[in-house]
Amino acid sequence: MLSFALGIGTQNGQGDWLEVYYPAPQYGPDATLAETVREALGADRDGEVVSFLPEHCAGLAKALRDGGFTEQAELAESLADAHRPLVAVFLAEDHAPASVPEVYLKLQLLSHRLVKPHGIKLDGMFGLLKNIAWTSEGAIDVEELPGRQLQARLAGRTLSVDCVDKFPKMVDYVVPKGIRIADTARVRLGAYLGEGTTVMHEGFCNFNAGTEGPGMVEGRISAGVFVGKGSDLGGGCSTMGTLSGGNNVIISLGENCLIGANAGVGIPLGDRCTVEAGLYVTAGAKIAVLDADGALVETLAGRDLAGQSDLLLRRNSTSGRIECLTNKSAIALNEALHAHN
Ligand SMILES: CC(C)(COP(=O)(O)OP(=O)(O)OC[C@H]1O[C@@H](n2cnc3c(N)ncnc32)[C@H](O)[C@@H]1OP(=O)(O)O)[C@@H](O)C(=O)NCCC(=O)NCCS
Numbered sequence: 199m200l201s202f203a204l205g206i207g208t209q210n211g212q213g214d215w216l217e218v219y220y221p222a223p224q225y226g227p228d229a230t231l232a233e234t235v236r237e238a239l240g241a242d243r244d245g246e247v248v249s250f251l252p253e254h255c256a257g258l259a260k261a262l263r264d265g266g267f268t269e270q271a272e273l274a275e276s277l278a279d280a281h282r283p284l285v286a287v288f289l290a291e292d293h294a295p296a297s298v299p300e301v302y303l304k305l306q307l308l309s310h311r312l313v314k315p316h317g318i319k320l321d322g323m324f325g326l327l328k329n330i331a332w333t334s335e336g337a338i339d340v341e342e343l344p345g346r347q348l349q350a351r352l353a354g355r356t357l358s359v360d361c362v363d364k365f366p367k368m369v370d371y372v373v374p375k376g377i378r379i380a381d382t383a384r385v386r387l388g389a390y391l392g393e394g395t396t397v398m399h400e401g402f403c404n405f406n407a408g409t410e411g412p413g414m415v416e417g418r419i420s421a422g423v424f425v426g427k428g429s430d431l432g433g434g435c436s437t438m439g440t441l442s443g444g445n446n447v448i449i450s451l452g453e454n455c456l457i458g459a460n461a462g463v464g465i466p467l468g469d470r471c472t473v474e475a476g477l478y479v480t481a482g483a484k485i486a487v488l489d490a491d492g493a494l495v496e497t498l499a500g501r502d503l504a505g506q507s508d509l510l511l512r513r514n515s516t517s518g519r520i521e522c523l524t525n526k527s528a529i530a531l532n533e534a535l536h537a538h539n
Contacts, residue, residue: 200289202227202235203303204273207283210339215298216330217337218285219371222273223303225312232288234265239286247299248286252278294321301326305365305388305405309372315390315406315424316448327364334358337366365405376411376539389419392427394539400433410453412531412539417457426453428531432475436462447481452507456529465500468507470528477513477520485511485520498522 207218224231235241238261241248250258255278262271277284287303295301301323307313331338335357338346343359350357360367365386369379376393379385380401389403392411397403401415409415409425417431420439425431435457437449445464451457452468458475465481473479481501489495503509503522510525 199227199229199232200292201225201287201303201307202232202289203287203306204235204270204277205285205287205299205302206277206280207285207299207302208337209283210328210342214328214339215283215285216328216339217366218287218299218302220287220303220306222269223306223310223312224270225307230265231262231267231270234261234267235270235286236288237261241286246288246290247297248288250284250286252280252284255280255284292319294319295323295326298326298328302387306371308388308390308406308408309368309374311374311390311392313390315408315422320388320406324364329362329364330366331362332360332366332370334360368403378539390424396539398433401431404439414531416459420449423449423451425451426455426469428453428529429455429457430529430531431457432459432461434460435473436478438462438464438480445481447501447504454528454530465504467509468505470507470525471509472511472525472529474510474512477511479511479520483520485522486514487522490524492523 203220203223205218205220208216210216238258239248239250239254255274259271259274262274285299287299304318304320329340331340331343340362347357367383368385368387368389369382371387374391377391377395379397380399384402385397386405388405390408392409394412395409396414398416402418404421407419407421407423410427413425414430416433417435420437422440423437429451438445440446449463450466454470455467456472457463458473460476461473462478464479479500483500485498485500487495487498508525510523512521514521
């Protein structure tokens with residue numbers, strides 16, 4: 199069994215799921231947990247997404263308690279007070295998601311750190327997710343927004359819209375232990391932020407991407423990018439994504455790397471690499487590889503350096519050429535900034 203979770207969600211006026219919140223998603227659970235829930239809800243053996251009503255919660259909680267699943271039993275008990283749609287999701291294996299509840303479960307497995315980026319299939323999820331207004335009154339289908347805004351005004355309230363997007367912010371679903379995020383809207387659900395990660399105001403983290411932790415993020419972690427332990431993404435820096443523009447190489451950074459302020463990486467880098475502030479290293483850029491005396495050894499394309507460790511990449515401020523030297527002084531994170539997250 200890949201995953202199981204009980205959730206509480208939001209549907210639009212047509213009964214289409216907009217989002218689902220899973221307080222305690224399970225990864226690789228005991229198969230008897232899923233069996234117990236299926237039996238208690240009278241669900242058929244193959245259904246992956248099973249809707250249920252608050253009145254089913256007492257029976258479900260009892261079955262879970264009898265089966266020794268105390269945490270899930272307590273959750274089922276608390277769902278008895280729900281005024282919103284309830285759902286149980288059973289994922290026997292990891293195939294491309296076929297419904298909104300499945301996508302939301304997979305995104306939450308990532309943000310709960312139960313699965314690492316690229317550790318779970320998300321193919322086709324954009325086509326499943328609706329464009330949603332994330333508001334002070336929860337998720338609203340954008341098509342239903344004008345009506346809801348009017349209703350709120352008539353009742354003397356202002357409906358405040360935080361963003362219009364397919365993804366919500368991560369912290370509305372889970373705040374994993376030991377992190378700081380200065381501006382929570384900059385981290386989307388599906389991000390994986392390892393313990394000891396600090397995301398400052400200019401930092402950003404997309405879904406299916408993140409940090410091993412500890413780490414400092416003042417730049418952008420694009421979808422699919424993973425950053426190793428002890429690395430520092432300087433202010434406004436960029437990691438190249440694969441969702442648009444034809445770049446299909448997945449970017450990753452190893453441990454103890456420093457991507458300077460306003461720099462960018464379009465190739466994966468190994469451990470202890472430094473990219474000079476302001477330099478964007480792309481796969482096709484010609485790079486002069488220098489020896490310890492500064493003499494030219496060879497000229498390579500950025501892609502030839504992909505995945506290598508101990509690189510110092512800079513743009514020669516006199517000649518304008520990009521140079522690669524051996525990085526002799528890899529960074530160490532400022533302990534004081536990360537130790538108390
Ligand atoms: C690339 C970088 C790491 C080099 O720093 P460094 O290793 O400390 O190097 P130094 O500045 O001490 O320079 C060492 C030598 O290289 C030379 N040098 C450095 N950068 C150079 C460049 N771009 N072109 C030509 N020469 C350069 C220096 O002039 C110096 O030469 P010298 O020994 O003849 O005096 C640094 O410039 C940088 O960009 N750091 C990123 C910091 C950052 O953005 N942090 C995030 C904050 S949010």
